[in-house]
Amino acid sequence: MKTLEVLIVDDERLARARLRRLLANQADIRITGEADGAESLREHIRKHVPHVVILDIEMQGEDGISLGHWLAELANPPAVIFLTAHREFALDAFSARAAGYLLKPVSAAQLIDALHTVQRPTRATQTTNQGAPLPMLSVLAGRRSRLVPADEILAFRAEDKGVTAFTRQGRFFVDDSLKELEARFEPAGFLRAHRAWLISRAAVRSIERDAVGHHWLEMDEVGEPVPVSRRQLSRLQASLRP
Incomplete structure (x- = not known):
């Protein structure tokens, strides 16, 4: 069984701790670290790029959408699952090539399902033949907002x-x-x-x-x-x- 490496990014310590608890008993998911903002995220990425970044949108300083765009431009970008309390950020999220979009408060089942269905993007798969970003559609299924390519x-x-x-x-x-x-x-x-x-x-x-x-x-x-x-x-x- 392949282990999925996950980095948690949220500027609230309690929120990061809750996400850790939700994933604590998943043998195929390994949390490689936590970041509380842009600077610590970039530091983690310079050392090691995980398979998935769980990224809060509303943070102090540089927000999650901006960081999502930065991650998407990496040579070997991680998949990004955005977390937010507001559905209206969905269009901004898919412009940053989001692999998932979950509404808070997220349940363990929602988070685990999103991680198990995510695919790590490559620069090639994120674009059409003309080189433009592949458009995506935000749809709501229950409390979970998902992005459909x-x-x-x-x-x-x-x-x-x-x-x-x-x-x-x-x-x-x-x-x-x-x-x-x-x-x-x-x-x-x-x-x-x-x-x-x-x-x-x-x-x-x-x-x-x-x-x-x-x-x-x-x-x-x-x-x-x-x-x-x-x-x-x-x-x-x-x-x-x-």
Whole structure:
């Protein structure tokens, strides 16, 4: 069994002690150290880069988001799981290439699950072929906010009360508008199929035409045909040609 090396970063001593207690009985997780801020974090990283950094966002001095960006630029960056009491930091967190995002107070089960599912990033896997950061989506599952990378998202559907994201892990309600999502995810291969649908080009199986002349997309794992508007048809067909 591979041991996961973890560094805890929080400017509150009691918070660091609580995280240690939550992970105390995990044979496959080893806490390599603690840091109470930017200076001590950098000192730890100069000596040894762990697999995962558990990083509080709201700290005195340099905050966790800024430190997350610094960690992401390392040649061999650790995975970063952010902790915060506020969900609104999620967009900032994924801009720092977060591997996880947990809302306080975090439970042992939530923390252990996040650590067991995290993958250590590399500079290559954090970017698209064009070199731009791979966009990610913040979704809320219970009390845990998680980040879904673009390559696991199949489509977005606008509804009366918001937008549903169709992902390989299931469906999630998101707060962003379809227009905002289109601006963010278009560089990652997402296209507007209809005024109510934004789809991943990579997830499209085929374009079908029914008996009355309407066009529909058959897509991976979406579970329903996706309508194609006349306005978007030509652009969509051109983009899907090999």
